[in-house]
Amino acid sequence: MAKPEQTKSSSPTGLREVWRRLKKNRGAVIGLGIVLVLTVIALLAPYLTPYDYKAQNLDLRLLAPQRGHWLGTDDFGRDTLSRIIYGTRVSFQIGLISVAIGLVLGVSTGLISGYYGGVLDKIIMGFTDVVLAFPGILLAIAVVAVLGPGLYNVMVAVGLRSAPTYTRLVRGSVISLREKEFVESSRAVGCTNGRILLVHILPNVVAPVLVMSTLQFATSILTAAGLSFLGLGAQPPTPDWGDMINRARVYMRTAWWVGTFPGVAIMLSVLGFNLFGDGLRDALDPRLKS
Amino acid sequence: MATEEAAAATTAEKLIDVVNLVKYFPRKQGLFGGPRTYVKAVDGVSFFIRRGETLGLVGESGCGKTTAGRTLLRLAEPTSGQVFFEGRDILTLSEPEMRKLRAEMQIIFQDPYASLSPRMSIGDIVGEPLLVHGVTDRVVREKRVIELLELVGLSAYHMHRYPHEFSGGQRQRIGIARALALQPKIVVCDEAVSALDVSIQSQILNLLKDLQQHFGLTYLFIAHNLSVVKHMSDRVAVMYLGKIVEMTRKQDLYSSPKHPYTQALLSAIPVPDPKLERERIVLEGDVPSPVHLPSGCRFRTRCGSAQPICAEAEPAWREVEPDHFVACHLAR
Numbered sequence: 084m085a086k087p088e089q090t091k092s093s094s095p096t097g098l099r100e101v102w103r104r105l106k107k108n109r110g111a112v113i114g115l116g117i118v119l120v121l122t123v124i125a126l127l128a129p130y131l132t133p134y135d136y137k138a139q140n141l142d143l144r145l146l147a148p149q150r151g152h153w154l155g156t157d158d159f160g161r162d163t164l165s166r167i168i169y170g171t172r173v174s175f176q177i178g179l180i181s182v183a184i185g186l187v188l189g190v191s192t193g194l195i196s197g198y199y200g201g202v203l204d205k206i207i208m209g210f211t212d213v214v215l216a217f218p219g220i221l222l223a224i225a226v227v228a229v230l231g232p233g234l235y236n237v238m239v240a241v242g243l244r245s246a247p248t249y250t251r252l253v254r255g256s257v258i259s260l261r262e263k264e265f266v267e268s269s270r271a272v273g274c275t276n277g278r279i280l281l282v283h284i285l286p287n288v289v290a291p292v293l294v295m296s297t298l299q300f301a302t303s304i305l306t307a308a309g310l311s312f313l314g315l316g317a318q319p320p321t322p323d324w325g326d327m328i329n330r331a332r333v334y335m336r337t338a339w340w341v342g343t344f345p346g347v348a349i350m351l352s353v354l355g356f357n358l359f360g361d362g363l364r365d366a367l368d369p370r371l372k373s
Numbered sequence: 374m375a376t377e378e379a380a381a382a383t384t385a386e387k388l389i390d391v392v393n394l395v396k397y398f399p400r401k402q403g404l405f406g407g408p409r410t411y412v413k414a415v416d417g418v419s420f421f422i423r424r425g426e427t428l429g430l431v432g433e434s435g436c437g438k439t440t441a442g443r444t445l446l447r448l449a450e451p452t453s454g455q456v457f458f459e460g461r462d463i464l465t466l467s468e469p470e471m472r473k474l475r476a477e478m479q480i481i482f483q484d485p486y487a488s489l490s491p492r493m494s495i496g497d498i499v500g501e502p503l504l505v506h507g508v509t510d511r512v513v514r515e516k517r518v519i520e521l522l523e524l525v526g527l528s529a530y531h532m533h534r535y536p537h538e539f540s541g542g543q544r545q546r547i548g549i550a551r552a553l554a555l556q557p558k559i560v561v562c563d564e565a566v567s568a569l570d571v572s573i574q575s576q577i578l579n580l581l582k583d584l585q586q587h588f589g590l591t592y593l594f595i596a597h598n599l600s601v602v603k604h605m606s607d608r609v610a611v612m613y614l615g616k617i618v619e620m621t622r623k624q625d626l627y628s629s630p631k632h633p634y635t636q637a638l639l640s641a642i643p644v645p646d647p648k649l650e651r652e653r654i655v656l657e658g659d660v661p662s663p664v665h666l667p668s669g670c671r672f673r674t675r676c677g678s679a680q681p682i683c684a685e686a687e688p689a690w691r692e693v694e695p696d697h698f699v700a701c702h703l704a705r
């Protein structure tokens with residue numbers, strides 16, 4: 084069957100084409116579905132929760148899932164469903180802010196490192212190598228240890244940790260783009276370095292950075308949950324999934340639902356972002372698919 | 374007295390004067406170093422281009438002609454040498470000064486598929502030189518872009534399209550429109566047609582000639598195709614392994630080449646007459662490495678008439694006849 088003639092697209096990336104490829108990838112569609120549902124939940128949390136997430140009622144502690152409390156209650160008698168719904172909001176906040184921190188730091192250092200090269204490149208790459216040499220969670224613990232526990236410090240820690248991945252990714256792309264003739268031609272025309280970087284190089288690294296951000300979103304949620312589980316992240320009564328699992332540890336044998344459902348929530352959101360990110364990568368650059 | 378005047382006249386008419394331009398690329402050293410070696414891409418090149426003329430620069434792949442063109446525009450920083458543009462040494466200019474001067478010196482690239490930003494519309498690409506040189510009014514810019522597109526045989530409606538929607542020839546026209554946007558004095562055409570089909574080549578060559586007449590442009594026309602260079606140039610410089618070996622008026626070069634390398638090159642041009650018997654000079658061996666150059670004359674390893682002196686001394690750049698320069702011990 085002959086391939087249909089490419090439609091006249093107004094954009095060179097062929098957004099329509101990317102969407103068409105994305106739609107054919109079942110995993111990506113499922114991932115996108117999960118991401119969208121979670122987004123809606125995070126945005127509408129106050130309207131979806133049956134109970135106040137921090138209302139305690141010691142008469143109702145550790146109730147099994149039942150009518151009225153679909154996912155049961157925890158050791159303070161708080162409704163698990165309500166806490167998970169609010170937890171989505173917390174997790175998304177963590178994901179967004181830490182990805183933003185990593186993105187800004189990593190993309191700017193990557194651009195500079197790749198474009199100017201030389202000593203600057205050596206210094207920046209030295210830093211990223213040092214950061215990458217640490218196991219992620221260990222580095223995050225170190226940062227939190229310095230800044231003190233708390234949700235915002237966790238976001239900074241996770242953001243700092245993810246920055247080097249962006250630096251490397253962007254640097255690699257920039258090094259190959261720097262030698263392209265269209266970059267040289269923009270210099271010949273008299274563009275400043277800043278303009279060359281922002282107008283000619285940056286738009287060409289958006290696609291891989293976008294994919295990376297989606298995947299990093301999942302990693303951030305996971306790392307933050309890990310930190311909260313260790314008691315370094317969200318402090319009570321913030322309904323954080325990791326913190327919820329931490330508190331439920333004691334009741335794992337007697338009241339499985341307290342810890343299981345937050346775990347499922349973490350798993351679902353990480354799965355969703357990963358599936359979507361992988362699908363996005365395949366759709367944006369079909370050559371990368373093995 | 375008269376000679377002084379003549380000398381003054383010649384410097385005045387030289388738009389570009391390149392003196393002893395050198396560009397070495399350092400090679401990566403191994404872990405344990407050893408002496409640092411260099412790829413001598415351009416190794417002491419001198420030439421000049423008069424206002425309004427076309428100087429052809431020919432040579433085989435890897436001889437350094439593209440590097441010469443790029444260092445001339447300071448797209449690559451030369452290792453040493455001087456480049457005078459209207460009497461001013463541009464290699465001493467600061468970066469902002471150089472950026473300003475770029476309005477006067479432009480380049481058309483070899484590969485029309487790689488030289489246009491894939492994510493910019495044609496209007497933005499052609500309008501960019503105007504924008505960065507202070508034409509900030511969008512309406513004024515668009516008007517000028519339309520003029521330029523029509524000048525190179527495209528239409529106003531192409532403005533909103535993207536490079537991937539054009540053919541090679543059309544893209545090269547876009548590249549030309551961009552190069553002309555600021556009304557430069559000199560345009561370096563770096564293999565400007567070698568990536569195109571033969572039928573398209575002639576269209577683009579004719580366009581370049583028309584534009585030259587119309588705007589009084591000066592070209593440095595870099596190519597490996599001798600027939601194309603003959604068609605375009607007033608004078609021709611022949612380059613071999615980082616050095617210019619011969620430079621003269623087109624007629625002289627093609628009728629009485631003095632350097633053995635030029636003679637060999639010219640004998641390789643196919644003649645469209647199967648009955649014509651002629652002597653082919655076939656060069657033996659490969660081009661030596663630009664890292665380890667032969668002693669003396671760098672062409673001697675492949676030269677049919679090499680003498681002992683050729684291995685001892687590097688031939689001087691001499692004017693053997695008026696306006697006919699050769700670097701060969703044996704040329705008369």
